[in-house]
Amino acid sequence: MTDYALAVDLGGTKVEAALVDSSGTLLDGSRHRRPTGASSTSEQLAAAVTAAVQDALAALPEGATLLGAGIGSAGPIAGTTGDVSPLNLGAWRNYPLGDLVGQQVPDLPVTLRMDGICIALAEVWLGAAQGESNVMGMIVSTGVGGGLILGGRVIAGPSGNAGHIGHVAVAGFDDPCACGARGCLEAIASGPRTVAWARDHGFGGETGEQLAAAAAGGDATARAAIERSATAVGRAIASASALVDLDVVAIGGGFSHVSDDYIALVGAAVAGHSDFGFVTKTRVVASGLSGEGPLVGAAALVHRAELLG
């Protein structure tokens, strides 16, 4: 019989759970979701997680083995023991999400990491960074997040929050960020901030999809906004590689599809950044993950635990 991991992905708008086998395949019928949202109470969030987990567990085939639970959570988190403080879920501060899920899988190991770390694991396991040892997995979407694998091991950090590439600063920018600092990559390059910049420069649309369509249709402002985002992402990757010497960065997330050449634009910004070969050698590739990536990465916390260092 097959060995499964219970995979849980907690985000700002939804929580998902599924059973994932040791090849990274989701069990048919085991994937379930519930809404979360910034206005939810702590009890509502707990009920959503519990319901999604129970629905997923109900799909466990008779005779199959459940190995444990892996949880990817929106950050920040509070250490690596299972407590979370997601920026966009204000009702939960130092909330014991690991314990909540653990109650549904008594006596089994529960591992929680930041969602960006799970993405990096999924890229190394089954995505665009297979066989690589010095990797950043990255999401460019409503926010900008990531996770690091260095020397073949996950870098979680003492607070569990290593990988916050969205809050690495970019030279030449001074945009105020929701974190309270200025010039953070997320404040410059996220989908909403890129659309906002375009609107400030005359673009009439309101969504990333509209920006993509306008750029594809030859709108110079929309195109400039996309190039601005990609260049900022490339510069932040260059800073990251100066600091931790990355071989490959795999980029996913909805806004990374805003133009066919977005990944190439990011790569060009890295390749032309400086005279330091150890910076410019960093390859930028498109994510090799599907929409199942966050759950596959959460499952990797169980099935690829040897990478947790």
Next chain:
Amino acid sequence: MTDYALAVDLGGTKVEAALVDSSGTLLDGSRHRRPTGASSTSEQLAAAVTAAVQDALAALPEGATLLGAGIGSAGPIAGTTGDVSPLNLGAWRNYPLGDLVGQQVPDLPVTLRMDGICIALAEVWLGAAQGESNVMGMIVSTGVGGGLILGGRVIAGPSGNAGHIGHVAVAGFDDPCACGARGCLEAIASGPRTVAWARDHGFGGETGEQLAAAAAGGDATARAAIERSATAVGRAIASASALVDLDVVAIGGGFSHVSDDYIALVGAAVAGHSDFGFVTKTRVVASGLSGEGPLVGAAALVHRAELLG
């Protein structure tokens, strides 16, 4: 009898060698130096290293054991196998410094890492970061460099160049850097760049010592230049901690003594950077190392090899 490491520190103006015991103490009379310099030929550099090493080895007491050689080199380096390409020693590109030293210690292990990594090791071993597992050691001087220890292990990177904090960008700045990029910390906050900024704003001195004296005497421009440097260092540390979740940063180097409160100014910039506790929790402390720090760190490559991960 005592076990010694041969420690070698290669810099842009000099090479030093010494014998260091397992408590990190330099053997009296074993420390020797030779000049290097940007105008030296490859043969001159090799002769300088060989002479310093031979002088150090000549001090080995009868009956004592030599365990191996540890070499800290100015960066960039080329991997972790012993080849170096120091920016300020143009005659050496992919030069096999490890092999050169190895010829003087036949059949013994030789370990080479970037000098910033050696500093981080020395801070953890005997300096200001003893007992810490998530550390950046940092030098603010003619240049700005550093090294990382994460999860208790040295992060060297696949090219050996992890820790280049001087080439992490700082938001709001756009100064051209010698590396070809713009807005790098080193281009903003190094001693020479800080003096240059002060001169651009009316300061009449030419050295860091003169800048320190002027600021201590109440010169507002000199003081502003020092605050600008410290703030930029703090912002780069904040980016670094967003990415790798540091507990402590130990800062040394000549320019870190430019004012009594330089370290405190850096710490305040980190503490006030953003609303993210995992960033602002990073403690900034003065280096606990003496002028022997680079040699102690090179010796740590032998005596504390378990940290090399």
